[in-house]
Amino acid sequence: MTALTTPLATIGRPVLAALAAIGRVALFAAQVVSHLLRPPFYPREFLHALMHIGWFSLPVVGLTAVFTGGALALQIYSGGARFNAEAVVPSIVAIGMVRELGPVLGGLMVAARVASSIAAEIGTMKVTEQIDALVTLSTNPIKYLAVPRVLAATLAVPVLVGVGDAIGIAGGWLVGVNRLGFNSTVYLQNTYDFLETWDVVSGLWKGAAFGFIVALMGCYHGMNSGRGAQGVGAATKAAVVGASVLILATNYILTELFFSA
Amino acid sequence: MITLTDVTKTFGRNRVLRGVNLTIPSGQSMVIIGGSGTGKSVLLKCILGLGRHDGGSITLDGQDVTKGDRDAFLARFGMLFQGGALFDSLRVWENVAFRLMRGPAKRPKLEAREIAIEKLRRVGLKPEVADLYPAELSGGMQKRVGLARAIAAEPEIIFFDEPTTGLDPIMAGVINDLIREIVTEMGATAMTITHDMSSVRAIADRVAMLHDGVIQWTGPIADLDITPDPYVQQFIHGRATGPIAAVR
Numbered sequence: 120m121t122a123l124t125t126p127l128a129t130i131g132r133p134v135l136a137a138l139a140a141i142g143r144v145a146l147f148a149a150q151v152v153s154h155l156l157r158p159p160f161y162p163r164e165f166l167h168a169l170m171h172i173g174w175f176s177l178p179v180v181g182l183t184a185v186f187t188g189g190a191l192a193l194q195i196y197s198g199g200a201r202f203n204a205e206a207v208v209p210s211i212v213a214i215g216m217v218r219e220l221g222p223v224l225g226g227l228m229v230a231a232r233v234a235s236s237i238a239a240e241i242g243t244m245k246v247t248e249q250i251d252a253l254v255t256l257s258t259n260p261i262k263y264l265a266v267p268r269v270l271a272a273t274l275a276v277p278v279l280v281g282v283g284d285a286i287g288i289a290g291g292w293l294v295g296v297n298r299l300g301f302n303s304t305v306y307l308q309n310t311y312d313f314l315e316t317w318d319v320v321s322g323l324w325k326g327a328a329f330g331f332i333v334a335l336m337g338c339y340h341g342m343n344s345g346r347g348a349q350g351v352g353a354a355t356k357a358a359v360v361g362a363s364v365l366i367l368a369t370n371y372i373l374t375e376l377f378f379s380a
Numbered sequence: 381m382i383t384l385t386d387v388t389k390t391f392g393r394n395r396v397l398r399g400v401n402l403t404i405p406s407g408q409s410m411v412i413i414g415g416s417g418t419g420k421s422v423l424l425k426c427i428l429g430l431g432r433h434d435g436g437s438i439t440l441d442g443q444d445v446t447k448g449d450r451d452a453f454l455a456r457f458g459m460l461f462q463g464g465a466l467f468d469s470l471r472v473w474e475n476v477a478f479r480l481m482r483g484p485a486k487r488p489k490l491e492a493r494e495i496a497i498e499k500l501r502r503v504g505l506k507p508e509v510a511d512l513y514p515a516e517l518s519g520g521m522q523k524r525v526g527l528a529r530a531i532a533a534e535p536e537i538i539f540f541d542e543p544t545t546g547l548d549p550i551m552a553g554v555i556n557d558l559i560r561e562i563v564t565e566m567g568a569t570a571m572t573i574t575h576d577m578s579s580v581r582a583i584a585d586r587v588a589m590l591h592d593g594v595i596q597w598t599g600p601i602a603d604l605d606i607t608p609d610p611y612v613q614q615f616i617h618g619r620a621t622g623p624i625a626a627v628r
Binding site: 159167244247248249251252254255256257258 | 451465466483
């Protein structure tokens, strides 16, 4: 009997642990959402988070986008040359950036930068009893710490994605015109003609979902951080890994929802 | 009056509190002593609701602390945390005036700042400190700011968690004197957790010793040195031998 149950238990334990973790994150998300529309509100914390998550993430998102757009143009040109389809470079760069690479790479870069910093900041607050202090000062930590960050990320990441899309397309245009010999006007006209509004809007919706995930995972792992420097380090790692995996999984689900025939 | 009856708290297999019975009369300063890891901070957090006790009851003026309006309950308390627990992202005066800038006790910003500066002055800090960030202060100054924050909204009950830990003897003496003065001046009920005997003698009206999850002894400060209780005697004289195991 033991020989039969031991392997099952070996599989069952992590599965149950994973389900429990999913449940805890879902409950935390429900708490955050439920506090979004209920006062008190903390506009100062929201604006601070908006600046930190949105404005200060622009350089990293912009650099990622410009290099990705350039590399994408080279790849499509080289691949398209196999069946004389080099002319599709502007349209494929545009669609690739706005539908997939802009939101996903932008989301992942924000996850690396923002989820880690939120988890480390809130984790340190937990370890140094600042979260307990908030409670004794009649302040709900979820409302004061998590809600402003989640709301700011949900609003800021689509804007970052939009800017990243434009910069990525510009990266493709730079390589296309200077390296691959495209006519500048024709390249831009092709991009403009090929893109549809929904291509761009779907990417922005993805950005909003990814922003929500990034801040949620940062706050959740920070608030559940273990003791000491090791606990904060583990929380930071878990926040980045969790946010990245969830972004990729959510991207697939949203792509199915938005584009499946 | 705070009354604890048969309070228990367990973490996994570790039974930290095994039936704590204690009464803290209004207007008195109660100091809880005990070795490291005996559950003193856990006890304090259970009273505040920062951790839920597993069994027994905790009442404040006859009302169960786990029931009723939580904000109104917490508004009666001020707390000085062991490490200060000041908010890094806020200036010193914003830390002190935190409760005064939100919730039912909300005041206009200028008034809240004035009160914060007054409280800083009360704990011996100059007004120039108000615009600094906590990271720019020494450990002793951070403790004073924490004390100013604890008394800013003039609470009825103040908790002090290891108020002198990490401070040099002179600064520890200053903090002890401040706590005694402020508690007397405000007529507040105070509960202090410490294993610093100089703090005990400076702050306490009554002392309780927590050991092995229960209150081993309680009595007025005047009886501390004359009690025959072997646990208390070993603890206050810092002896390695006695009923309290040196290695726990």
